[in-house]
Amino acid sequence: MKARAFSYHRAHSVDDAREAHARSGDDARYIAGGQSLVPALALRLQAPRILIDINHIEELRGVRCDGEWLRIGALTRHCEMLTDPLIAEFAPLLRAAAPFVAHPAIRNRGTLGGSVALADPASEFPAMMLALDAEIEIAGTSGRRRVRADDFFIDLFETAVGPGEIVTAILVPRFRCNQRICFDELARRRGDYALVGCGMLATCKDGLVETIRIAFFSVGNVPTRARSAEAVVSGARIDADRIVAAQAALDRDLAPPESDEVPPAMRLHLARVLLGRLLARMSEAA
Amino acid sequence: MSSEIDDAEEAVRVRFTVNGRKVACEVAPRDTLVDCLRNALELTGTHAGCEMGACGACLVQLDGRAVHGCLMFAVQADGARIDTIEGLSESGAIADLQAEFHRRNALQCGFCTPGMLINAHELLSRLTEPSRAAIRDALSGNFCRCTGYEAIVDAIAAVADARAAKASQEGSPG
Ligand SMILES: Cc1cc2nc3c(=O)[nH]c(=O)nc-3n(C[C@H](O)[C@H](O)[C@H](O)COP(=O)(O)OP(=O)(O)OC[C@H]3O[C@@H](n4cnc5c(N)ncnc54)[C@H](O)[C@@H]3O)c2cc1C
Ligand code: FES
Ligand code: FES
Numbered sequence: 278m279k280a281r282a283f284s285y286h287r288a289h290s291v292d293d294a295r296e297a298h299a300r301s302g303d304d305a306r307y308i309a310g311g312q313s314l315v316p317a318l319a320l321r322l323q324a325p326r327i328l329i330d331i332n333h334i335e336e337l338r339g340v341r342c343d344g345e346w347l348r349i350g351a352l353t354r355h356c357e358m359l360t361d362p363l364i365a366e367f368a369p370l371l372r373a374a375a376p377f378v379a380h381p382a383i384r385n386r387g388t389l390g391g392s393v394a395l396a397d398p399a400s401e402f403p404a405m406m407l408a409l410d411a412e413i414e415i416a417g418t419s420g421r422r423r424v425r426a427d428d429f430f431i432d433l434f435e436t437a438v439g440p441g442e443i444v445t446a447i448l449v450p451r452f453r454c455n456q457r458i459c460f461d462e463l464a465r466r467r468g469d470y471a472l473v474g475c476g477m478l479a480t481c482k483d484g485l486v487e488t489i490r491i492a493f494f495s496v497g498n499v500p501t502r503a504r505s506a507e508a509v510v511s512g513a514r515i516d517a518d519r520i521v522a523a524q525a526a527l528d529r530d531l532a533p534p535e536s537d538e539v540p541p542a543m544r545l546h547l548a549r550v551l552l553g554r555l556l557a558r559m560s561e562a563a
Numbered sequence: 564m565s566s567e568i569d570d571a572e573e574a575v576r577v578r579f580t581v582n583g584r585k586v587a588c589e590v591a592p593r594d595t596l597v598d599c600l601r602n603a604l605e606l607t608g609t610h611a612g613c614e615m616g617a618c619g620a621c622l623v624q625l626d627g628r629a630v631h632g633c634l635m636f637a638v639q640a641d642g643a644r645i646d647t648i649e650g651l652s653e654s655g656a657i658a659d660l661q662a663e664f665h666r667r668n669a670l671q672c673g674f675c676t677p678g679m680l681i682n683a684h685e686l687l688s689r690l691t692e693p694s695r696a697a698i699r700d701a702l703s704g705n706f707c708r709c710t711g712y713e714a715i716v717d718a719i720a721a722v723a724d725a726r727a728a729k730a731s732q733e734g735s736p737g
Contacts, residue, residue: 282593
């Protein structure tokens with residue numbers, strides 16, 4: 278349970294970190310909170326030659342409003358999601374998801390940028406990027422670019438972040454007063470990765486859901502939007518019939534993989550149960 | 564000498580403040596904070612269990628927040644303030660928690676206890692009157708193989724009540 282030997286570089290700017298990565302011949306890893314990377318190193322699932330510590334890069338910190346967007350620095354810790362007043366006001370879905378992410382001491386270290394860059398399909402925050410229609414800012418050789426969450430998650434642990442690139446910030450459209458959120462997950466034990474989880478963001482008018490984005494996690498290789506279920510609910514008043522129709526539509530949205538622990542049919546069933554609960558809550562809020 | 568990192572374990576010098584004392588030591592970059600505390604500094608109150616973030620035996624305070632000593636490398640802590648169970652015991656900051664754990668048999672072998680105390684200490688500094696559910700939630704990352712948790716939750720709840728009672732006494736005039 279000890280990592281293979283590596284050398285350590287404490288980076289003080291994004292360019293410094295990227296240059297160190299390039300010098301290593303891309304045999305390097307960035308370490309943010311380390312709450313996923315350090316176990317992977319200890320288990321020797323990964324064995325980079327160089328560890329580049331990005332915790333001291335000032336520009337990756339902080340939460341602030343930027344026009345219509347809330348800009349959340351990549352180094353924002355999970356625990357800050359629970360306490361930051363701007364997150365509570367303008368990104369309440371992240372606030373709602375945060376208590377479900379790991380345990381308190383892990384939330385003290387783990388970062389939003391690390392969670393999104395890792396893209397664990399069982400993680401809460403990557404899926405919430407989809408529900409929020411967030412954009413991920415990435416620093417690469419040709420400068421900064423922004424990638425929509427819909428285009429960001431490519432396959433298992435594979436994202437739009439290329440080798441040596443750094444996630445610098447997450448941009449979330451600011452929450453508006455005609456919007457509603459819901460989040461929940463089913464897990465065997467609080468703090469464990471969910472068997473299935475879901476978050477949603479609806480834009481409402483006169484008791485109708487105008488548009489809705491529904492994102493699931495722990496249902497396959499990538500966090501997944503339930504587009505058919507979204508279509509059933511959009512433009513409608515949520516009632517019992519709509520909920521049943523949306524639950525039925527999940528067949529077309531989710532294809533949980535084979536797994537010894539949770540067979541696909543069971544996971545799909547749990548996803549339907551969860552969707553029903555969340556839409557019922559949404560109907561009361563709309 | 565080879566420059567290959569695989570062969571040559573380089574040593575780096577780190578300085579931090581541990582339990583209020585400035586210390587410097589030589590570590591290999593791959594040495595975790597818990598290993599450094601236990602081996603180099605001989606502070607063996609912090610325990611190493613799973614070494615992968617699952618059991619909570621290795622919790623210490625880093626700049627005032629509970630973190631896993633097995634989930635960071637000692638080099639990363641360069642310049643930081645670290646408080647271990649030894650420091651918190653000597654300062655008396657958790658004396659009431661320790662006494663209550665003792666009184667209620669909230670420890671048997673004691674392997675999990677330092678982590679439990681550090682977590683409980685942080686919980687009570689955030690929430691003055693946590694519900695039992697909140698206490699259980701806060702301890703969700705700490706394994707105990709002996710007590711069955713009930714006595715631990717009882718002890719933390721009792722300390723929360725005692726502290727709240729004391730605070731309201733001090734707060735009310737006369
Ligand atoms: C016991 C335990 C339980 C957990 N339970 C949960 C849970 O229920 N839900 C959950 O979501 N997570 C859980 N986690 C994981 C935790 O949330 C991690 O903090 C998170 O997944 C990764 O964030 P990090 O900052 O720690 O990243 P790190 O571990 O530092 O890095 C993860 C990966 O992302 C890369 N990376 C990090 N930051 C950047 C960046 N800015 N740009 C580019 N690449 C980057 C690293 O190189 C590495 O490959 C758990 C962890 C543990 C140990
Ligand atoms: S030793 Fe760190 S969590 Fe188990
Ligand atoms: S007292 Fe033995 S593990 Fe908790």
